[in-house]
Amino acid sequence: MRTLFEFIIFPGFLFTAIAGMVFSWIDRKVTARVQWRQGPPFFQPVYDFIKLLGKETIVPSSANSVIFLLSPLLAIASTTLASVILWKAIINPQSLFVGDLLVVIYLLAVTPLAVILGASASGNPIASLAASREMKLYSAYELPFIFSILVSVIKLNTIKLGEIILSQQSSGIIFNSFSGVIAFVVFLLTIQAKLGLVPFDMAEAETEIAGGVFIEYSGVPLAIHKLNRIMLLFIIPVFASVLFFGGKFWSIIVVLVLIILIRNTNPRVRIDQAIKFFWRTCLIFSIFAVVLATIGY
């Protein structure tokens, strides 16, 4: 009963969805203000979600309907579970098991896989092109992402989220060290690709491949996919704040603002440029940070 409550209501689905909608509104409002616009009203993400729930759901005749409809559920279930684990670690650092950091990394990896599955199952040639882009992007950013997390693990000598938070509260945050700053910058760039935001949003580029991975989705499955993206926009800044700032509240907002500013000041890059960027620059810098952390800087 308690587990069910935690999964569905408090640190789980409902809480993450509402907080994510607030974050998504902040994102759209700040984007609007950067472009000298008024921006959408506060309840805009809620209107979008409810409207999509009321629309017709179309499954294309060329699609594999089971995988096509299952992929948004898979994505949102894993995102919810990752949120539950992160928030339980923040609320009560002693409560979880050793190795929960690895579980969060794997759960965050489910979303791109589910998106790739759904796009490939839709039977649309443009969606398959977008799925191939998402696959390439995923294989490019995942290694620097894990290396930048490794810096916290090496410096604090633990793979338990609760201990990462506690030892940062007692002995200073990771961001105060050389390797921590480099790892944080690499982490910030990789989560931009993980969230599918502008410099690295070539998998769902509206202007060139017409919505990309979501091209055949409509109605409720599209609503769930969009909600999943909104929830990720909330929990990935939380994850960054746990890893590099010891779970302090202000750092969540700082990470969100940095994400929005990167999104608004960069054009979309091509897929080959993104892969070069992640495999060369980001990977070299993250390995450098790991080496620095091993030496003790």
Added chain:
Amino acid sequence: MSAPIKIKALTKSIWVFHAACSPCNNCDIELLDALTPRYDLERFGIQLVGSVRHADALLVTGAVNKKVVDRIKRLYEQAPKPCVVVAVGNCACSEIMFRDSYNTCGPLDKIIPVNAYIPGCPPKPEAMITGIVKLIKALKGEK
């Protein structure tokens, strides 16, 4: 879900899909002008989407000719309902000087049901916003 909530959510968040049916591109330029920061349609929840599966409104420009008549019919069938159709520009509304031409297939409302007409050659962005506001009022059942 109850109908009033559906209508309210639909009118607060209209995602538009831009279908160009052999236009001369003036209407398309003005349409894209209406979506720029100067007119800021996002404050009404209006967004341009890339796929017709996400669309709540089809903005159709141009005089429909024999080449695109199948495509606009198919686009309308692909859009998830409820979906409204807006005819933008004189060509889509009444085919002005292309009427009775050898390759046009009649104004848009003879091909698919049209909910709103925005005349003009091309209509100004302000005219388009007025048209959308009238459409929202009609959807809500007001005058």
